[in-house]
Amino acid sequence: MAPIKLYGMMLSANVTRVTTLLNELGLEFDFVDVDLRTGAHKHPDFLKLNPFGQIPALQDGDEVVFESRAINRYIATKYGASLLPTPSAKLEAWLEVESHHFYPPARTLVYELVIKPMLGAPTDAAEVDKNAADLAKLLDVYEAHLAAGNKYLAGDAFTLADANHMSYLFMLTKSPKADLVASRPHVKAWWEEISARPAWAKTVASIPLPPAV
């Protein structure tokens, strides 16, 4: 059986959203480098996989999937149904919260505070302030939710809702805004719990952050 192929670069937290899950499920995969810095994502061969020219894309036999959250649903459905348990209403709500409320400010902060310095580009302080304020408000809701008897986002068990947060949470904890997590006891405990999962160590080891970060 041909192994799963994942296309992207490990510096992208949208790509490591997927490797988080692949590693969690112990799935073998071939990693195919698509370096944004060389414009590889706009090459016709890659556009055949993702017509929107973004990473990641995943190939599993004849099946091609793009958009990291759709990839993760596919992987969980096919290989790791325990991460998408039914009844699923609460799980679905928190999957959407990650996508529409957590991701926009988190990705902006990571871009401004982690990626831009690596590229030698200046950080936009106003963008940082605005997005940190938005994320702080949001994480207050997470704090209350986790304090109300929820060990994980969907309840008692680790699910895809938690897994989908990990790549950006990790990058945030490597940024000057790590206090957004550290200052909230239940959010901090939740992050420490999920990042202590054995498979996570493998994902972290593959993320090429410079030593200073």
Next chain:
Amino acid sequence: KMSSPVKVFGHATSTNVARVLLCLEEVGAEYELVPVDFLAGEHNTPEHPFGKIPAFQDGDLVLFESRAIARYILRKYRTPGSPDLLGENGGAEEAAMVDVWTEVEAQQYHPAISPVVFECIIFPVMRGAKTDQKVVDESLERLRLVLGTYEERLSKSRYLAGDSFSFADLNHFPFTFYFMATPYAALLDEYPRVKAWWEDLMARPSVKRVCANMPTKF
């Protein structure tokens, strides 16, 4: 049916409420729309942890996030007569295509089209604000790129996820409906397959019923 109608908290004119109502109409489930008064601060009830609409109640279950509510409805209230909009009965592969194009709507289409709707309709109507033409122009440029990719996709399949209408197509309805009420509706004419796909969507009985409560003039 012994169960009481589900409750949707919000207004029929809200894009995210419309998304939920569309799913209810598609599966033919009974529902009650409970208005929520934003200005009175009513939206900060326990049902709205993020202070947004819609919220949803089915018996003891309270849910938020319109796409999560939609998935719940499509799974629970699906009847043998209603279409498999999530593609879940087709296995991981068919569901994957629905999920891909559902994500595309959220991550590619929505960021391009929604600023036009906000600047031309929502901000002027709700805040008396002036349209920021620069935002509109940048968004239209982005939207053209997205629609070009959609045009290509729709040359290969009848609907976005494949040959059957799905949740992915349905998710495009709310903001596209309002976009067609802005001065830029003619943009769709430049993408004939997209235009035909949109007209097909608008002809669905469920869409007509939801449209009936959404304004086209502001």
